Amino acid sequence: MGAVLAKKSIGPVRREFVPWEDPDHPPFIEFRNVTKKFGDFTAVNNLSLKIYEREFFALLGGSGCGKTTLMRMLAGFETPTTGxxxxxxxxxxxxxxxxxxxNMMFQSYALFPHMNVEKNIAFGLKQDNMPAGEIExxxxxxxxxxxxxxxxKRKPHQLSGGQRQRVALARSLAKRPKVLLLDEPLGALDRKLREETQFELMALQEDLKMTFLIVTHDQEEAMTVADxxxxxxxxxxxxxxxxxEIYETPNSRFVADFIGDVNLIEAKVMExxxxxTRLKAGxxxxxxxxxxxTDASAGDTVxxxxxPEKVRIHLGEPGEGTVNQAGGLVWDIAYLGDMSVIHAKIGEGDHDVLKATFAxxxxxxxxxxxxxxxxxxxxDRDAGVILRR
Known part of the structure; x- marks a missing residue:
């Protein structure tokens, strides 16, 4: 089926690839009403999800949210209780x-220490009795x-962390699986190398035209690599x-607070x-x-x-026509090199602050x-989003 082009997009997009917008496009991976229990603990609760061929998809959440369990059920290491x-x-x-x-690539990489890089990559192919010429x-x-x-010709102990990560990736891809499962694959790398490797993963996935499913707790990683x-x-x-869409139009306070930094202002609907919609900040x-x-009514709490990057900070009076103004006192400052973060106190409590960032x-x-x-x-009037939950 041909791709359905998005009518609009929020934020930059890597490619014209939006099969999830076509209701007739069949999913490549589908979880249908899946529940997984470990005794009395429910790790995954009646979950349904569709992932499409050639998609780079990320499962994102904190520890214990069920993301790894979901991936392990797809890999066959766990069995759904129902679904x-x-x-x-x-x-x-x-x-x-x-x-x-x-095929699943684990955070630990699990390379064979007595084998060189070539033999580590070839191991699964030999187990499948592939002809020697094809293996080579x-x-x-x-x-x-x-x-x-x-x-x-090097062995794992002679490689850097980033090189070992690439060996594990090559071994996982060698059997040409229909989907590559990545369980926190970059967690052992330092920040700079992790960022470089994220773009390498994206390029590799594009070249191979494969479906990648990554589990991560790192919001920036998910935002970087995933469709x-x-x-x-x-x-x-x-x-x-x-x-x-996740960043600019979160559907709840949980998502808004989990992804990036945010000011969550409790307010009453006035009109x-x-x-x-006109609100009054609490x-x-x-x-x-x-x-x-919004479908909220006057008097409702939202x-x-x-x-913070959408909040402007003025030392003097703002220019004429400036909307949504709040006076405050600079409470804290963080200089991060490329940007500065300002916390301005607008209430009596220590946490009654608005955050603003500027480059x-x-x-x-x-x-x-x-x-x-x-x-x-x-x-501005269109800088934020009203949330009801």
């Missing part, structure tokens, strides 16, 4: 892990794709959407109309004029979620913001 799992139209019930058209060709292909040609993200909590899906008592419509685009600042400065914070 069904399908891969490429095949019901996986009763099929052992080694018979499934998937496949190993060389994997070495080239993962940029390991010059390390082919779509499923945010999980307590064994359930909270939101499934593209990275831009609703087709042009937007702390600070300032008006919030938004372009968003939360207004706005990202440090020049090396010199004529009038720097410092502690105890009186400031005004402002933001």
């Amino acid at each position: 069904q799992i399908f891969l490429d139209g095949q019901d996986l019930a009763g099929i052992p892990p080694f018979r499934r058209p998937s 060709a496949r190993v060389q292909e994997m070495l080239r794709l993962t940029k390991l040609e010059q390390f082919a 779509r993200i499923a945010v999980m909590d307590k064994g359930e899906l909270v939101q499934v959407a593209t990275p831009g 609703t109309s087709e042009a937007g 702390i600070g008592g300032y008006d919030i004029d938004t372009a968003q419509t 939360w207004y979620a706005i990202r 440090n685009v020049s090396r010199m600042v004529e009038q720097p913001i410092t502690w105890d400065d009186k400031v005004v914070l402002s933001f």
Whole structure:
């Protein structure tokens, strides 16, 4: 089937690939009403999810949310208590892990220490009795794709952490599974190498035109590599959407707070109309004029979620026409090199603050913001999102 192009997108997109927007497009992986219990503990609760061929999909959540259990059921290492799992139209019930058209790459890498890189990559192929000539060709292909040609004769202890990670990836891909399962694959790498490897994974997935499913607790990692993200909590899906949609239009306070940094402002609905909604902040008592419509009624309590980078900070009076203004006192400052983070106190409590971030685009600042400065914070009508739960 041809791809259905998105009518609109939030945030940058890597490619014109949106099969989830076509209701007739068959899923490649489907979890259908899957529940997994360990004794009295429910790890996954009546979960249904569709993942599409060639998608780079991320399961994201904190420890114990059920994301790894979900992946292990797909791999065959755990059995659903109830429900069904399908891969490429095949019901996986009763099929052992080694018979499934998937391969799993673990965080520990689990390389054979007595084998060199070539032999580690070739191990699974030899177990499948592939002809020697085909094994050699496949190993060389994997070495080239993962940029390991010059390390082919080295053993794992002679490699860096990033190189060992690529060996494990090459070994997982050598059997050409229909789907590659990645369980926290970059957790052992330092931050800079992890960021570099994320882009290498994306390029590799694009080259191979394979389906990748990654489990991670790292929000930035999921936002970087994935076409779509499923945010999980307590064994359930909270939101499934593209990275831009997850970040800009979270469907709950949990998602807004879990993904990135956010100001969550409790407020009362004052007025609703087709042009937007007017709120009154519970702390600070300032008006919030938004372009968003809502099904909440006047007097209802809601939360207004706005990202710190969308909040402007003024040392003097804002310009004419500036909407959504809140006065405050600079309470805390963090200089991060590329950006600065300002916490401005707007209420009496220690946590009654609004956060604002701004890029440090020049090396010199004529009038720097410092502690105890009186400031005004402002933001546009379409800068945030109203949440009801």
